[in-house]
Amino acid sequence: MSFLTVFETYDWDTLEQEIYNVTEDEVAAILQKEKITLKDFKALIAPAAKPFIEQMAQRSNQLTKKRFGNTIQMYIPMYLSNECQNICTYCGFSLTNKIRRKTLSDAEILKEAAHIKSLGYDHILLVTGEANKTVGVAYIKHAIELIKSNFSNISIEVQPLGQEEYEQLIEAGLYAVLVYQETYHRTAYKTHHPKGKKSNFEYRLDTPDRLGKAGIHKIGLGALFGLEDWRVDSFFTALHLKYLQKTYWKTKYSISFPRLRPHQGDVEPKVEMTDADLVQLICAYRLLDEDVELSLSTRESERFRNHSVHLGITSMSAESKTNPGGYSVEPESLEQFEISDERSTATIEQMIQSQGYEVVWKDWFNR
Amino acid sequence: MDTLKIADKTFTSRLFTGTGKFSSSQLMQEAILASESELVTVALKRVDVENESDDILQYLKAASINLLPNTSGVRRAKEAVFAAELAREALQTNWIKLEIHPDPKYLLPDPIETLEAAEALVKLGFVVMPYVHADPVLCKRLEEVGVQCVMPLGAPIGSNKGIKTLDFLEIIIEQSNVPVIVDAGIGAPSHAAHAMELGADAVLVNTAIAVSQNPKQMGIAFKKAVEAGRMAYNAKLAPVKKQAEASSPLTSFLNL
Numbered sequence: 001m002s003f004l005t006v007f008e009t010y011d012w013d014t015l016e017q018e019i020y021n022v023t024e025d026e027v028a029a030i031l032q033k034e035k036i037t038l039k040d041f042k043a044l045i046a047p048a049a050k051p052f053i054e055q056m057a058q059r060s061n062q063l064t065k066k067r068f069g070n071t072i073q074m075y076i077p078m079y080l081s082n083e084c085q086n087i088c089t090y091c092g093f094s095l096t097n098k099i100r101r102k103t104l105s106d107a108e109i110l111k112e113a114a115h116i117k118s119l120g121y122d123h124i125l126l127v128t129g130e131a132n133k134t135v136g137v138a139y140i141k142h143a144i145e146l147i148k149s150n151f152s153n154i155s156i157e158v159q160p161l162g163q164e165e166y167e168q169l170i171e172a173g174l175y176a177v178l179v180y181q182e183t184y185h186r187t188a189y190k191t192h193h194p195k196g197k198k199s200n201f202e203y204r205l206d207t208p209d210r211l212g213k214a215g216i217h218k219i220g221l222g223a224l225f226g227l228e229d230w231r232v233d234s235f236f237t238a239l240h241l242k243y244l245q246k247t248y249w250k251t252k253y254s255i256s257f258p259r260l261r262p263h264q265g266d267v268e269p270k271v272e273m274t275d276a277d278l279v280q281l282i283c284a285y286r287l288l289d290e291d292v293e294l295s296l297s298t299r300e301s302e303r304f305r306n307h308s309v310h311l312g313i314t315s316m317s318a319e320s321k322t323n324p325g326g327y328s329v330e331p332e333s334l335e336q337f338e339i340s341d342e343r344s345t346a347t348i349e350q351m352i353q354s355q356g357y358e359v360v361w362k363d364w365f366n367r
Numbered sequence: 368m369d370t371l372k373i374a375d376k377t378f379t380s381r382l383f384t385g386t387g388k389f390s391s392s393q394l395m396q397e398a399i400l401a402s403e404s405e406l407v408t409v410a411l412k413r414v415d416v417e418n419e420s421d422d423i424l425q426y427l428k429a430a431s432i433n434l435l436p437n438t439s440g441v442r443r444a445k446e447a448v449f450a451a452e453l454a455r456e457a458l459q460t461n462w463i464k465l466e467i468h469p470d471p472k473y474l475l476p477d478p479i480e481t482l483e484a485a486e487a488l489v490k491l492g493f494v495v496m497p498y499v500h501a502d503p504v505l506c507k508r509l510e511e512v513g514v515q516c517v518m519p520l521g522a523p524i525g526s527n528k529g530i531k532t533l534d535f536l537e538i539i540i541e542q543s544n545v546p547v548i549v550d551a552g553i554g555a556p557s558h559a560a561h562a563m564e565l566g567a568d569a570v571l572v573n574t575a576i577a578v579s580q581n582p583k584q585m586g587i588a589f590k591k592a593v594e595a596g597r598m599a600y601n602a603k604l605a606p607v608k609k610q611a612e613a614s615s616p617l618t619s620f621l622n623l
Contacts, residue, residue, distance in 0.1 A: 065578050067525060069388020122415070152412075245472065250442055252471040291472045356390045364412050364440065365453065 002209040004202055006243050012185055012232055015042070019231050022046035031055060036287045041238050044284035045231045053280055060286035060312040067290045072352050073315040073360045074345075075123040075155070075295075078112055079324040080104050080143055082336065084129030086196030088182075090224065090260055092322075092336045093129045095196065099334045103134055106146060108329045113147045115328040119319065119345045122362040123153040125178065127322075127336075130159035130197060137165045141172045148173045153364040155220070159197065160207040166214035173366050178220030179207045180256065184236035185228040192227055208240065212248030219244065219253055220295070225278075226260030226269030234281055238288060245289075254293035254315070255285055261299050261337040275304055279311055286312035298339040305341050305348075309355050318348035369601060371568055373546055374462070374494040374515045376433065380405045381563065382593040383435070383548065384586070385573025386423055387413070394582050396426040402586030408435040408464050408571065411450050416457040424458075435496065437464035442477075444484035451488055463488060464518070465497040474524045478505050482512065489513035498550050501532035503539045510545050517543060518571065520551040521562060525574045527554020530561050540566045556585075556592030563596025564604060 022043045030040045031052060043049060044056065081103035082093045092099070104112065116124060126143055128135045135158075144154055155176035156169070166177070183189050186201055193199040208219050221240055223233035241253055257278060260269045282294055295315045296308050305316065321327050322336040343351070349359050371378045384404040389395035399407055413423055414436070427434060436454035438447045444467065451463040465488065467481050468474040476498050482505065488495045494515045499505055501519040509517055519539055522528035529552060530536065540547050546568035553559050559570045572589050579585035 065388075066527070066574065069574070069577055070390030071388060152415075250469040250471070353391065358389060358391050360413070362413060362415050363410075365416075365450065 002206045003240055003243050004206055006239065007184070007205060007236070010236070010239070015235055016229060016232050018042060019046045019235065022048045024048050024051060027052055031059075038235075038238060038242055038288070041284055041288045042235055044287060045234055045281055049280060049284070050276070053276065053283070056283035056287060057279065057311055060283040061310050063286055063290045064294075064312045064314065068314045069358075070356055071358045071360045072309060072313070073123065073293075073363055074121060074318065074349075075125055075153075075315060076116055076119070076121045076317050076345075077125040077127050077157070077297075077320050077322070078116060079127045079322060079326060079336070080109065080139075081128045081131065081135045082324050082334070083131035083134055084196070085132070086130050086198040087194050088196075088198065089192045089194075090227065092334060102324045102330065102333060103131075103139075104143075104324050104329065106142075108325055109143055109146050111329055112325060112327050113150050117150050120349075120361055121345075122151055123155070123364070124151045125155045125157060125317075127156070128158045132159070132197075137161060137168060141169055144169060144172045144174055148366055152362050152366050154366070155218070157220075160204050161210070163210040163214045166211055166216060170214060170216060174216070175364060175366075176218035176220060176252075176254070177211050177216055178222075178254075178256065179204070179211070180220075180222040180224060180258065181205060181237070181240070182224045183227040184223065184233055184240075188228045208244050209247070212244060212251055216251055218293075219248075219251055220256060221253060222256035222258060224258050224260060225273045226271060229271050230273045230277065230281070234284075238285070241289065241292065252293065254295050256295045256297065257281065258297065258299055261340065278304070279308075282308070282312050298341045299337070300340055302341045302343060306351055306355075309352055309357055316348065316352075318343065318345045369597065371546060373496075376406075378405050378569070379403075380590070380593070381569040381597055382559070382590055383408065383569055383571040384576060385571065386410070386427070387573055388577035389582060392422050392426040395423075395577070396429075398576050398582035398586040399427075399432065400429060400586075401583045402576065402590045403431070404586075404590075405431055406433050406435050408437045408573075410439040411436050411454045411457070412440045414454075414457060416453070433462070434458055434460055435462050435464050436460065437466050437498075439466045439468075441467055442469040442480075443467070444480040444487065447480070447484040448487050448491070451484075451493055452491070455493070461492055462494045463496065465495055465514075468498075476500060476520075478502060481505075482508055485509050485514050486512040496548070501535035501539060503535060503542055506539045506543060506547075510543065514545065516546040516548055516568070518548045518550040521549045521558065522552025522554075524551035526552050527575055528552050529554060529558040530565070533565075536562070536565060536567070556588045559589055560592040560596035560599070563593055564599050566600055569593075 027049045083101045084093045157178040189201045293314045296313045298320045323333045382404045383406040386409045438450040441447045467477045498518045506517040522531040548569045549562040549567045550571045554575045576585045
């Protein structure tokens with residue numbers, strides 16, 4: 001039994017129809033309820049819920065404060081490598097893109113880590129492409145060990161691994177794994193991932209199951225918005241979340257909302273997701289689940305990020321570089337994608353504090 | 368003076384507080400000082416042991432405040448023991464609020480791991496304050512392994528729902544030989560007063576103060592409620608009656 005079994009009982013087109021057929025009266029009735037179910041979530045992400053967006057935001061704000069208080073957790077990504085054997089139509093690191101490939105050496109990792117540390121960060125996210133020969137489990141494990149004494153909380157966003165490989169990394173000090181399905185639309189997934197290990201939809205889909213079995217502390221889920229209809233993809237993400245929470249009940253979960261950004265490559269967003277859509281979605285997730293962490297990266301604009309503090313977001317990055325060595329080793333190398341909010345960490349800290357929220361740097365202890 | 372003694376410390380205030388969820392460390396400090404709380408719990412995971420200018424600790428230096436590190440975030444007994452030892456070294460206190468909640472959603476305490484960790488920590492010389500379900504048998508088992516108090520929940524943590532475990536708390540209070548501190552779910556000063564009226568020795572309040580629009584005022588409100596509840600407990604509440612007692616229809620013929 002894995003999520004695949006659950007997933008296969010749903011049909012994309014039927015769901016899409018259900019979501020677009022929701023009426024305003026149905027949404028109004030759901031907003032009177034105390035407990036929001038997965039079925040209700042479907043209505044809250046529907047076009048029919050748009051007129052209720054302020055009401056949803058108010059409720060999301062209150063629920064988030066109750067559970068997380070007036071705090072925003074800070075984290076920062078550190079790209080270790082842009083080597084990749086996959087073709088992903090939307091990614092700057094895609095195999096067929098003629099860019100210079102770079103994997104950080106030990107000395108470079110330590111240099112980047114020291115730079116990041118000097119900015120104040122204590123929670124770090126290590127990112128790689130998928131190149132198992134050069135950037136396999138051994139490399140990732142070694143990187144964790146190298147920086148472990150500098151950071152209280154280490155996450156990764158790398159290729160999907162096996163349960164035992166995850167167990168090794170957890171033993172080495174890994175706290176969380178982010179693994180986004182990109183899209184839950186099987187055919188579209190194949191179109192956007194035509195070559196490489198990543199083209200295996202099912203293996204990726206069951207990655208959180210392997211993580212849960214390995215006993216990971218936190219799993220990050222999400223879909224890449226722009227590939228397919230964001231509403232249906234978000235329903236599947238929520239379905240995935242609920243399944244995982246029941247099955248791996250000792251694990252925490254976070255959701256991210258990446259919208260497709262300009263990058264080296266050729267794909268344009270197929271489906272537009274507006275700012276209002278994204279607010280609606282953030283609030284809908286909060287109403288569905290009081291406890292899930294909601295994370296917003298520097299992909300989003302300054303203005304949007306300023307307001308998001310009150311909408312249900314619980315963690316943020318700042319000043320992110322999406323190229324290996326981007327902070328101090330090779331600041332000019334090619335990025336995975338262009339970030340939008342380029343403000344400094346100190347500026348983001350002030351922005352958060354000025355809105356009456358405390359910035360949290362450390363919320364874990366590494367052994 | 369109606370003081371509360373736990374291990375080697377005597378407390379004038381029966382309101383214990385926490386440090387999480389405040390919008391700034393400054394507000395946290397103001398609220399705690401206003402509440403006159405003398406025991407303040409802080410999550411070890413939030414403390415930057417290597418950084419002497421660590422924000423939270425900077426604001427908790429008042430002489431009236433005793434720090435109570437907690438093990439929040441751990442999922443197993445052995446992790447809790449590790450965290451407690453780290454806390455003892457970093458904060459120079461052998462007091463530990465033992466929290467083991469492997470379920471990150473409702474943060475409900477794991478009774479099995481908690482008992483195991485409590486036993487180990489007592490042996491290591493800690494003053495152990497375990498956060499537990501309102502489970503009277505578990506509280507007795509913890510007492511047997513040597514904890515200095517028990518901290519049963521009133522409702523799920525952070526829920527602000529009040530004393531939902533009333534019947535079980537009453538049993539725990541009746542049976543306990545160590546102080547009983549109602550730890551979670553207290554969302555309003557009236558809830559705190561309720562717990563104190565029942566005979567709880569103290570309450571621990573965090574979310575209700577931290578997330579309030581005015582944490583300082585709320586800190587004062589809780590202080591007063593805890594004092595009122597304790598005073599009412601000491602004064603003995605008038606018994607609650609289901610129906611009015613009139614004459615004695617069954618025995619009046621006796622002309623007693």
